[in-house]
Amino acid sequence: MQASLEMMGETEIPKMGLRTLVRRAERRHFMTMLALMAPSVIFVALLFVIPILLFLFRSVDNAEIPTLLPKTAVALDTWRDGEIPGEPVFAALASDLHALKGSPDAALLGRRLNFAVPGYRRLITRTVTSLPGTQMASAKETLAAIDKSWLDPVYWRTLKSQSGRITDFYLLSALDLQRGAGGIEKVSGEQAIFMSLYGRTLYTAFGVTALCLLIGYPVAAVMAAARPAVANWLLSLVLIPFWTSLLVRTTAWVVLLQTEGLVNKVLLQLGVISEPLKLMFNTAGVFIAMVHVLLPYMILPVYSVMKGISPVHLRAAASLGANPATVFRTVYLPLTIPGVAAGCTLVFVLSLGFYVTPALVGGPGDQMIGYFIAYFTNSAVNWGLASALGVFLLLLIGVIYLALGKLVGFDKLKVR
Structure with a gap:
């Protein structure tokens, strides 16, 4: 703006007014920002937002x-x-x-x-x-x-x-409902599969999130307390799974968890079990594989918050006579809540839409919403029902996010 004032000359400033010049400079800056943002906004709109909206519209489309x-x-x-x-x-x-x-x-x-x-x-x-x-x-x-x-x-x-x-046929079908002679009614027992599917999906997502938090929180705490060189090595180990395809990692668990796999052989040799465990095509296999895949998404947000906690707060609490358990409960844990909330939100949302891992490692009773959306899209070619399931999955994520935001605060759900 200063360069613009110099070019216009001192005599023109009184005529136009400083306020007008400031507004013009701000407007020029705003248009420049819009021009810089336009390619990315158009790209996201054309290849992400519009296709999703069109897909969701299929849940009510009856052309x-x-x-x-x-x-x-x-x-x-x-x-x-x-x-x-x-x-x-x-x-x-x-x-x-x-x-x-x-x-x-x-x-x-x-x-x-x-x-x-x-x-x-x-x-x-x-x-x-x-x-x-x-x-x-x-x-x-x-x-x-x-x-x-x-x-x-x-x-x-x-x-x-x-x-x-x-x-509303597809939306009602996705809720195990239908329109009969007397109005909206429940479908027969053998056709009612989707409400139990939502419950199974929520159960798996909550279970995987809890296990990731239980395992990832101590790991993040060790990384935050370690020397920089050790912390960098541990961080590299956490990031290594991102270098491998999800399909490859899931297939590896298929090899490890089968009856004659490495896990059962090691447990048998150690005398922990007397016969091979059934770890494949059941809920246990799904939880193990999904926790392995999603654990980095829990560790990284928690670690980023723990790294910023000053040890001064902990020493101050200890100097006032608090024991280590009290220091953790009253000082350290509350300070890590933003990382925990962000990590839990990230893991929970990702696990809700999982498809590949349950399809390869789980059994018929372990499939989640993502499997049925893929089935109705590719195999049954029922895009309306697939879209309806996607609508309710999106609503489910929105409700969980709003509830969690009300509970811990929306600002704490942001991954830093």
Whole structure:
């Protein structure tokens, strides 16, 4: 700003006013900062924020049915649930399905409706391939002759409830709920899997976080109290796992934890156990592997806070007559709470979305939300349900973060 004043000359300053010059300089500085930040902001928005928002939108998106069955969707608006639709609704459906002949959209429509009622895909495929090419005297009789399921109100009720542009079907399914004749109701026991999945995910995340804190806190304390040379070596050992792929580390635990693996052999030779332990494809294997992977994320934040604690505070408490346990409980532990909160938040959030480690080391009953999101995305190709699970996972993380922030303070959750 001083250079700008010199260039303008002393005679122009009184005319424009110093306040105007300051505002102009601040505005120029602000625009420069925006220009410097624009590439990174655009990059993050295009490759991170927008794809996530689009993926989450799939949890309520229902473009397939109103797009592929436009006439049927309009005709069903006047149909009252509980009875078989009239000829105009059957004619609209027959016309829409006839337009799908020879198109891959028929399989897409059948797959989408099959998510709501198993068997709908077969019904759609059979009807599309069997529809006559000539004008039908009665669409109702023609469709009923192809498959009598069209006389079942359940299929029409499902078609009407799923004919809107926006749907809550996936969100309700992710909560083990569905829309029935009497409103929202719970799904049958054999189909209710997601609520227990959330509980299993929370249990695993809390357990792994507690174990990481139990192991990582003493390690961080030793590193903080060690001489600089020793602390640097210990820090290098903590950082070594970051140099190896997550898949490689998990595969290594598969080799170590199997029945004939190194862990069981060592325990047998030491006489600790009399027969090999089952450490693979169960909760124990998942906890061991996940704690190993996530332990550095606990140690580093705690160590960074411990390193900044002055020993003067501890000596002052000891000089006042406090024993080591009292010094730790009243002075040292409260000062390390910001590191503990940051480490626990980091480990907990990362463990909630774990996929590779439970899939390789755990059994069928140890899989978490991440596994099912990947399954519905890649195998079942049910992006709506995968997105709904992602929505609730995001809400779960947000609720836990807000609760922890209220408990220990949001400023202490920042990783320094």
